[in-house]
Structure formats: structure tokens, C-alpha cells
Amino acid sequence: MITIDAKDMHYKELNKIIRENIASGIKNFFLENVNGQYYIGDGIKGDDITITVNGVPGNDLGVFMDGPSIIVNNNVQDNVGNTMNAGKITIKGDAGDVVGYGMRGGRIYIRGNAGYRIGIHMKGYNTQIPVIIIGGKVGSFFGEYMAGGVMVLLGLNNSEELAGEYFGVGMHGGTIYLKKKIDFSKYSKEVEFLEANDEDMIFLKKYLIEYANDFNLQAEDLINGPFYKIVPSSARPYAHLYTSSAL
Amino acid sequence: MTKSSFTNIQSEYLAVIDHAKCVRCKRCIQNCGWGTYSFGGDKIIADHSKCVACGRCYTYCPEGAISILKNPTVMRENGNWQDYHIKNIWRQSETGGIAISGMGTPLKYKKYFDHILLDACQVTNPPIDPLREPMELKTFLGKKPSKLELDFNEDDQPVLKNPMPPQIELATPFIFAPMSYGSISLNAQKAMALAARALGIVMNIGEGGLHDELVPFGKNIIVQVASGRFGVNRDYLNSGVAVEIKIGQGAKPGIGGHLPGEKIGADISRTRMIPAGTDAISPAPHHDIYSIEDLRQLIYAIKEAINYEKPVSVKVAAVHNIAAIVSGIVRAGADIVYIDGFTGGTGAAPIIIRDNVGIPIEIALAQVDQRLREEGIRNEASLVAAGSIRSSADAVKAIALGADAVAIGTAALVVMGCHICGKCHTGNCSWGITTQRPELTRRLDPEEYGEKLYNLINAWSHEMKDILGAMGVNSIESLRGSKERLRGIELTDSELKVLGIKHAGM
Numbered sequence: 200m201i202t203i204d205a206k207d208m209h210y211k212e213l214n215k216i217i218r219e220n221i222a223s224g225i226k227n228f229f230l231e232n233v234n235g236q237y238y239i240g241d242g243i244k245g246d247d248i249t250i251t252v253n254g255v256p257g258n259d260l261g262v263f264m265d266g267p268s269i270i271v272n273n274n275v276q277d278n279v280g281n282t283m284n285a286g287k288i289t290i291k292g293d294a295g296d297v298v299g300y301g302m303r304g305g306r307i308y309i310r311g312n313a314g315y316r317i318g319i320h321m322k323g324y325n326t327q328i329p330v331i332i333i334g335g336k337v338g339s340f341f342g343e344y345m346a347g348g349v350m351v352l353l354g355l356n357n358s359e360e361l362a363g364e365y366f367g368v369g370m371h372g373g374t375i376y377l378k379k380k381i382d383f384s385k386y387s388k389e390v391e392f393l394e395a396n397d398e399d400m401i402f403l404k405k406y407l408i409e410y411a412n413d414f415n416l417q418a419e420d421l422i423n424g425p426f427y428k429i430v431p432s433s434a435r436p437y438a439h440l441y442t443s444s445a446l
Numbered sequence: 447m448t449k450s451s452f453t454n455i456q457s458e459y460l461a462v463i464d465h466a467k468c469v470r471c472k473r474c475i476q477n478c479g480w481g482t483y484s485f486g487g488d489k490i491i492a493d494h495s496k497c498v499a500c501g502r503c504y505t506y507c508p509e510g511a512i513s514i515l516k517n518p519t520v521m522r523e524n525g526n527w528q529d530y531h532i533k534n535i536w537r538q539s540e541t542g543g544i545a546i547s548g549m550g551t552p553l554k555y556k557k558y559f560d561h562i563l564l565d566a567c568q569v570t571n572p573p574i575d576p577l578r579e580p581m582e583l584k585t586f587l588g589k590k591p592s593k594l595e596l597d598f599n600e601d602d603q604p605v606l607k608n609p610m611p612p613q614i615e616l617a618t619p620f621i622f623a624p625m626s627y628g629s630i631s632l633n634a635q636k637a638m639a640l641a642a643r644a645l646g647i648v649m650n651i652g653e654g655g656l657h658d659e660l661v662p663f664g665k666n667i668i669v670q671v672a673s674g675r676f677g678v679n680r681d682y683l684n685s686g687v688a689v690e691i692k693i694g695q696g697a698k699p700g701i702g703g704h705l706p707g708e709k710i711g712a713d714i715s716r717t718r719m720i721p722a723g724t725d726a727i728s729p730a731p732h733h734d735i736y737s738i739e740d741l742r743q744l745i746y747a748i749k750e751a752i753n754y755e756k757p758v759s760v761k762v763a764a765v766h767n768i769a770a771i772v773s774g775i776v777r778a779g780a781d782i783v784y785i786d787g788f789t790g791g792t793g794a795a796p797i798i799i800r801d802n803v804g805i806p807i808e809i810a811l812a813q814v815d816q817r818l819r820e821e822g823i824r825n826e827a828s829l830v831a832a833g834s835i836r837s838s839a840d841a842v843k844a845i846a847l848g849a850d851a852v853a854i855g856t857a858a859l860v861v862m863g864c865h866i867c868g869k870c871h872t873g874n875c876s877w878g879i880t881t882q883r884p885e886l887t888r889r890l891d892p893e894e895y896g897e898k899l900y901n902l903i904n905a906w907s908h909e910m911k912d913i914l915g916a917m918g919v920n921s922i923e924s925l926r927g928s929k930e931r932l933r934g935i936e937l938t939d940s941e942l943k944v945l946g947i948k949h950a951g952m
């Protein structure tokens with residue numbers, strides 16, 4: 200275990216210290232006084248590594264991460280879990296824009312709200328299913344170009360509007376679950392709005408229990424349905440867009 | 447309703463068989479990826495409408511019995527309405543689709559390389575004979591320090607005070623341009639990997655991930671990160687000698703990529719790390735890059751992930767404001783900037799973009815080099831020029847206009863048999879290049895074509911040495927950005943000015 204005081208430290212130095220300590224076998228990190236440092240946990244590997252962050256980490260938290268867990272006791276900025284491959288990021292506060300861009304595996308649990316462009320181009324592959332759960336609401340472009348994986352939008356904070364504009368545009372894989380029914384008529388024509396079935400609920404249950412435990416919530420409150428789901432109508436949204444040119 | 451006759455648009459080419467010569471071996475039937483030929487009981491029959499003039503059949507016909515002719519049936523000639531305008535209108539009115547095609551633009555825009563002449567020595571300074579004297583082509587790509595500070599070690603030998611930023615070492619200033627597995631076959635990628643290793647240069651694997659069989663070629667590979675982030679993870683970033691962020695492509699600036707689901711078989715699915723059968727969509731922007739500041743963020747996210755041990759390149763298409771854009775990219779921390787001119791190749795692009803968007807590489811290069819010099823940051827990044835480098839002369843001219851190295855894409859495919867038929871997007875390439883059909887890819891032997899690629903780059907390198915020798919310099923370094931050794935012909939004052947060269951005779 201190691202505690203690092205990040206006060207006034209440049210991200211380059213902070214991340215170097217983390218990398219070096221991982222290389223020498225340290226598994227547990229406590230970062231104090233974090234204040235906007237970028238790239239914490241960038242490209243680190245190892246399922247048994249845990250980083251607890253006190254303060255607000257900067258952009259690209261957990262970018263390219265492959266296995267470790269990061270717990271943030273505050274808000275986070277943009278690009279959390281960018282192109283993340285495996286591991287877990289738990290955020291007690293809100294998240295900024297672009298969460299889980301191109302994410303291929305692992306989990307991101309956000310207690311509060313998240314900004315624009317959440318889960319863009321997330322992909323599932325083989326046994327890897329990336330999962331993002333957001334406690335509150337999200338901004339526009341939620342799940343744009345989503346190609347795989349699962350996002351859950353709980354709307355726990357009694358917000359009126361669960362999501363902004365352009366929900367699921369270009370979505371061609373994966374599933375979005377909602378705990379609240381929304382008027383989907385104004386959204387993307389490329390997706391379908393359905394009620395979640397038993398199979399969905401079995402899948403969701405284990406993640407929701409974990410989410411509840413992480414944030415000291417009552418699991419039953421989360422699991423009790425109904426849930427709604429959004430899936431793409433086609434894995435090939437642009438199949439008929441093209442014609443062969445004469446030239 | 448009667449069926450529209452537009453489906454019978456006259457064939458572009460006629461596949462004509464000389465039945466007197468034909469021995470009915472049926473090789474043409476096997477060789478054609480487009481299914482032009484069939485056996486009619488006693489003779490070979492050709493369906494002209496399927497022929498794309500890829501040249502495979504006559505290359506492999508043992509009897510020389512096949513001629514591919516341009517269809518002599520004329521459309522009424524019209525200098526304004528070209529026949530491709532008319533045919534595309536028909537096709538699009540049938541399908542409602544965006545017209546797409548493969549390869550770079552076939553339209554005859556002015557090629558500036560063809561209007562630039564090189565200098566040579568006569569009397570006042572001597573040429574150098576590269577056969578007898580050493581001639582250095584070795585090239586290092588990466589950020590160079592603005593000045594060298596030296597210390598002396600115990601043995602009184604000079605050593606660098608500050609460590610040199612990471613570099614890619616090239617034995618000769620060529621690299622193989624990014625072409626992904628998916629857009630081209632694995633065998634085509636392997637041929638380039640083998641050649642790159644033998645030549646001491648690098649290939650760029652494009653945005654489609656790194657196939658297991660290419661992993662051993664890591665020292666000769668640049669890996670790419672594009673907006674789709676296919677196959678990108680920590681290990682991937684660390685598997686080559688550099689990482690390139692792909693922003694744009696010369697053939698389709700501002701346009702994303704789209705590999706249709708039917709081309710995503712098990713192997714491509716594994717390499718791209720996406721499910722089989724789904725469309726592989728690369729959005730037009732990286733959705734984490736909406737500004738130069740955001741680009742900087744991704745550059746440094748990658749540098750952190752690779753522990754600052756390898757250079758990071760940024761690939762952009764040559765567009766109108768390219769000099770300012772590249773200046774921003776360099777300031778954002780890129781160690782290499784790859785500029786792709788508008789005649790660059792593609793696996794598939796909407797022709798409306800390919801044929802109408804972007805600027806020539808010659809002009810882009812001259813402007814970028816000039817701007818970076820004026821700003822005093824030319825040393826901060828190396829420049830790679832691409833966009834149909836057709837010969838060693840084009841390469842030399844590009845270097846004199848300011849490039850550190852050039853990238854070879856289409857030319858490398860031509861080595862593998864490509865006849866630039868422009869039908870790569872169909873996935874039927876008879877040469878086994880831009881296809882994933884196993885019966886077609888099997889015919890592309892990586893060893894054989896790896897050797898031919900080796901021969902080509904070797905030949906071009908020799909030619910490059912000859913040119914350098916004639917100019918009286920003994921290293922490619924001395925020619926880099928040396929526009930004084932170039933002269934223009936048949937160019938206007940404005941053209942000469944943007945290229946930064948004088949007219950011949952001046």
C-alpha cells in the first residue's frame with residue numbers, strides 16, 4: 200500500500216510514480232489532494248491493483264486501462280475510461296463528457312449525473328461486455344454509434360429529463376437499459392424501444408447489486424422493475440447507403 | 447411497371463476471347479474475382495458487364511487468348527457531360543445510394559510533381575558517383591532537439607546532455623502507407639511486413655487492429671489509433687515502433703470509414719475486436735477530439751501509455767488550411783505528422799468526396815514546411831508525405847519540398863498485381879489484395895510479393911542515390927526541404943509562389 204500526496208504535482212510525475220510502484224509490486228494506491236491531474240491509471244494493467252482517488256482527477260482517467268480498479272470519492276472530469284479494456288471505475292460524484300469512448304470491457308459506475316456523448320462507440324467483443332451504469336441523468340448523444348456493451352440509466356435523482364437530444368443515433372450494437380419510461384418518439388429511428396424481459400433482468404441483477412453495494416444503496420430499490428431497453432434495429436444501419444460508382 | 451433499362455448500362459470493357467487460341471483450361475474462370483467468365487459447354491463465355499479490367503485473366507491465360515478492350519460503343523461525346531456523370535446519374539437513380547469507389551481519384555487534375563524539375567551539377571561543383579562513394583539515405587523520424595548540448599564522459603568523449611527524443615530509424619526514406627486488415631488481406635499486409643523487415647523500414651497496419659501473425663514484426667510496424675479504436679488496447683499501443691493517430695485520409699478528408707458487416711468474418715472480428723457481421727464504423731471525428739487541445743490530450747494519453755518511449759504520429763489529409771493545422775498538431779506534441787494528399791488511395795470512398803475535396807500533396811508539403819520553419823518549430827516533428835508517390839522522382843521531389851520520408855500505398859499494391867481498377871470496395875479483388883475471400887487471398891503469396899516489394903524499394907533507393915549524386919550531395923539529409931534544387935515548368939507565378947520554387951531558367 201502506498202499513499203501519494205498529489206498536491207501541486209504534474210500528471211507526468213504522478214503517473215510515473217504510479218507506474219514505477221506497480222512495477223515494484225505495489226497493489227494498493229491512495230492518491231490524496233488530486234486536483235485535475237490527467238491520465239491517472241493510463242494504460243495500467245493488473246486485476247489486483249486498486250487506486251483510490253481523493254480530490255477531482257483530470258481528463259482521461261483510466262484511459263487504455265486493462266484490469267485495475269479506480270475509486271473516486273468526488274466528481275471526475277471528461278473522458279473517463281476512454282478506450283478502456285478491462286477493470287472498474289467507481290465514481291461517487293458526477294462525471295463530465297465522453298465517458299467510456301470506444302470502451303471494450305470493464306465497468307464504470309457513476310453515482311451522479313454524466314455529461315454529453317456517454318458510451319460513444321462502446322463495443323462488446325467475445326466474453327468482454329463493457330458496462331456503464333449512471334445513477335442520475337445524461338446529456339445529448341447518449342450511446343451514439345454504440346456498437347456493443349451495456350449502459351444503464353437509472354434516473355435516481357428524480358430528474359425530469361433523463362437524457363438530452365440524439366439518443367442512440369447510429370447505434371448498431373449493444374443494449375441501453377432505462378429504469379424510467381421515456382417518450383422515445385423524438386429519438387433515433389435506428390433503435391427500438393422495448394420492455395426488458397426476464398433474461399435481461401437476470402443479466403442486470405448482478406451489476407445492479409454491485410452498484411448498490413458500491414454506493415450504499417438498497418439493491419431492491421434498484422432491481423425492482425420494470426426496466427426498459429433500447430436495442431438497435433440493425434447491426435448494419437448503413438447497408439443500403441451506397442452504390443458502386445462508374446468511375 | 448416495366449423494368450428500368452438503366453440496369454443494362456453499357457459495359458465499360460469487353461472481355462474478348464480468341465477461341466482459336468483458347469485451350470479451354472478455364473483458368474480465367476478461376477482467376478476472375480468478379481465472375482466474368484463461365485463455361486458454355488464448348489467454349490468460354492464472357493459476361494462483359496462484370497469486367498472491371500483488373501488484368502488478372504490475361505496475365506494468367508497460358509495462351510494469350512484474352513484481350514480486354516474498352517467498349518467501342520460510344521456514348522455521344524460531350525466535353526461537358528462525361529460518360530461517368532451520365533452513368534452515375536443512372537446508377538444513383540436506380541438505388542438512391544451514395545456513389546462509392548476504391549483507389550485515389552482517377553480524374554486528371556494537375557500533377558505538380560510532373561511540373562517540377564531537379565537540379566544537377568555541371569563543372570562548377572562535381573557530381574558524386576554513388577557506386578564508389580558512400581551515400582546516406584538513413585532517415586530518423588521523430589522530434590529533434592532544437593540544439594545539441596554536449597557533456598564529456600570519463601574518457602573525454604562527447605555525450606548528449608539531454609536524451610534524444612524517441613525516433614524511428616529507416617534505412618531508406620520510405621514507409622508502407624497505412625492499409626488495414628479488412629480493407630486489404632492479411633497476405634497483403636504480410637508481404638509488406640516481410641519487405642519492411644528486410645529493408646529496415648516500417649509498415650503502418652492501419653486502423654483495423656494487429657493480427658496475431660504480424661505481432662513478430664513489431665520492430666517494423668506502426669500501429670494506428672483511429673476514431674473506431676478497433677483493436678486498440680494497452681498492449682496494442684506498445685506492440686510497434688510508433689503509434690499514429692489517424693485524423694484523416696487524403697482520399698476522403700472529413701469522412702469516416704465504414705467496413706460493411708459482410709466483410710467482418712471471424713478473423714477480422716478478432717483483430718478489430720468487434721463482433722462478426724456488424725458494420726465496423728469509424729466515425730468522421732474522434733469523439734474525444736474536437737480541438738487541437740483535445741488532440742494534445744490524446745497524444746499525451748498515448749505517450750503516457752507507452753511511457754514516452756516511442757514517437758507519436760498524427761495523420762491528416764491535405765486540406766486548404768493545412769499549414770496552420772499542422773502547426774497546431776506539432777504544438778500539440780506530435781513527433782511525426784503524416785500528410786496525405788488528395789490523390790491518395792482508399793479502400794472505399796464516396797467519389798463526390800474523393801474527386802472534389804482536398805489539395806495536392808506537393809502544395810501542402812511546401813506550405814507546411816515553410817510555415818513550420820517560419821515558426822521555428824520544424825525540428826519538433828518529422829513530416830511524412832503521401833498521396834500517390836508513383837516513382838523515386840516523386841519521392842525525391844517530395845523530400846526536397848520538405849518531407850522527411852514518403853509513404854507508399856498504391857504503388858505497393860501495384861507490386862502485388864493491382865491494375866488500379868478502382869473496385870476495391872466490392873471485396874472481389876482478383877489479385878487477392880482488397881478482398882477477404884479465401885480462394886482469392888490464397889493466391890497472394892507474401893514471400894513472393896514481399897521480395898518484389900523489397901526489389902522495388904531497393905530500386906527506388908538506388909535511383910534516389912543516383913539523383914543525389916548528380917546533385918553533388920552525399921546524403922538525403924542535405925536535400926531535405928532544399929527547394930533551391932527544384933525548378934518549375936509550365937507553372938503560373940502563383941503556383942511557383944505556393945510551391946516556393948523558381949521557374950526553370952531562373
Ligand code: SF4
Nearest residue numbers: 468469471472474507
Ligand atoms: S485462361 Fe485463356 S486459354 Fe484458359 S480458358 Fe481462359 S481464355 Fe482459354
Ligand code: SF4
Nearest residue numbers: 864865867868870875
Ligand atoms: S487492389 Fe483494388 S484497384 Fe487494385 S486490382 Fe484489386 S480491386 Fe482493383
